[in-house]
Amino acid sequence: MRGKLLRGYGGFYYVLAEERVWECSLRGRFRLRKQDFLPGDEVEILVDANTGGGGTVEKVLPRRNALKRPLVANVDFAALVFSLAKPPPDETLLNRLLVQAEYAGLETVVIFTKADLLPADRRDAPDRYRQAGYAALCVSVVSGEGVSDFGARLRGRTAVLAGQSGVGKTSLLNALGGLNRKTGDISAKLGRGRHTTRHVEMLRVAGGLVADTPGFSSYHLPEMKPADLARCFPEIASRALSCRFKTCAHDKEPDCAVKAAVAAGVISPARYGFYLSFLSELRERPRHV
Ligand SMILES: Nc1nc2c(ncn2[C@@H]2O[C@H](COP(=O)(O)OP(=O)(O)OP(=O)(O)O)[C@@H](O)[C@H]2O)c(=O)[nH]1
Ligand SMILES: [Mg+2]
Ligand SMILES: [Zn+2]
Structure with missing residues (x-):
């Protein structure tokens, strides 16, 4: 059966399939490892008719995200x-x-x-x-x-x-x-x-x-290039085409439509402040090859 992994805990995997939850283990032919699973994964399970609610996870389907x-x-x-x-x-x-x-x-x-x-x-x-x-x-x-x-x-x-x-x-x-x-x-x-x-x-x-999910208090930005940051701020991305330079980082460049929008009050100065601080964080990151 095809199902959705709700959670993995104590060596068991709880899978929602056909309107019920199955307690599954990993004795499958594919010898999946624990770290191969995330809650939300689409999986294929083999249900054991003798154990009632139990089965084994056989396969993890490709993730959408x-x-x-x-x-x-x-x-x-x-x-x-x-x-x-x-x-x-x-x-x-x-x-x-x-x-x-x-x-x-x-x-x-x-x-x-x-x-x-x-x-x-x-x-x-x-x-x-x-x-x-x-x-x-x-x-x-x-x-x-x-x-x-x-x-x-x-x-x-x-x-x-x-x-x-x-x-x-x-x-x-x-x-x-x-x-x-x-x-x-x-x-x-x-x-x-x-x-x-x-x-x-x-x-x-x-x-x-x-x-x-458990709450947390810090988070590192993804592995991304400084130039990728602007498109992660929708209100910046939508104005970037009007900047004088195609490569404008909306930082120190002249004739920047983003800075003009901040000055005009249509982009929040707080949000722009986060953009600038994340930008310098990404620029200072050691580059991996
Ligand atoms: N006044 C008020 N208190 C709330 C409200 N929602 C939650 N709380 C209180 O906030 C506290 C934390 O609530 P939780 O639901 O445990 O918070 P959580 O985000 O699940 O926390 P973690 O599981 O630790 O990540 C409890 O004392 C709740 O009663 C709300 O709408 N109003
Ligand atoms: Mg909670
Ligand atoms: Zn700009």
Whole structure:
């Protein structure tokens, strides 16, 4: 049977096929190794009629895409989850994750959680990302705001949640799916999450599949050339054709349409600031051949 790997844990692989989950091991003819699998992988399994719910994974099909952080394959979109408060959004991390997704050609939705903690007229972060062309939702599992909007985006699709620890990724899935998965409070001393979710796992929620993932706080930009960066900022990429130089890096060059757009307030100075700082980071990277 053809199925989807939901998670691998303790030597077993849980595969969704024909509306049920099969516990599989790796005794297949292909002698697959543990590291050959990611949650989200499409696999072929051989079901053992004698064991009821068990089988073996025989084959991994080619991946449509794969992310490094979180480690997951074949998603339709990434939901980058950050809280409006407690903890405040780490926008450096958010922008790094946006670059990763753009570089992988992956659709993104930015989700700002804990909307009950910040009134609408004090939320400036979501506008920054909408202005850049992204879909940004504000949600709260306390007031219910935005939860069904996110659910509607999941129907029939496969998504991955990625973001800091303690922002409410698991809480959001619990609210959407009637699940009761473990969530954790925020450390009072450090003001950040406690890494409650420990493994990447795909869950069936709102008519779709979503990977809940452990939160993380840092992420290195992908292996990319400095010249690849501009196309990972949609609002920069869409204006780059109007720059005087075809090779414009939108940094020190004269007659740069991107800098003009920043000056005119149509590109957010914060987003442009992230572009410049990532650009120098990539330029300073030791070059591998
Ligand atoms: N006020 C408020 N608190 C929330 C909301 N969503 C989650 N929380 C709280 O935030 C804390 C962390 O929630 P989790 O769902 O465990 O966060 P997580 O992103 O899954 O964290 P990790 O698994 O560590 O990556 C818990 O105390 C939740 O009750 C919300 O919408 N509003
Ligand atoms: Mg969690
Ligand atoms: Zn330019």
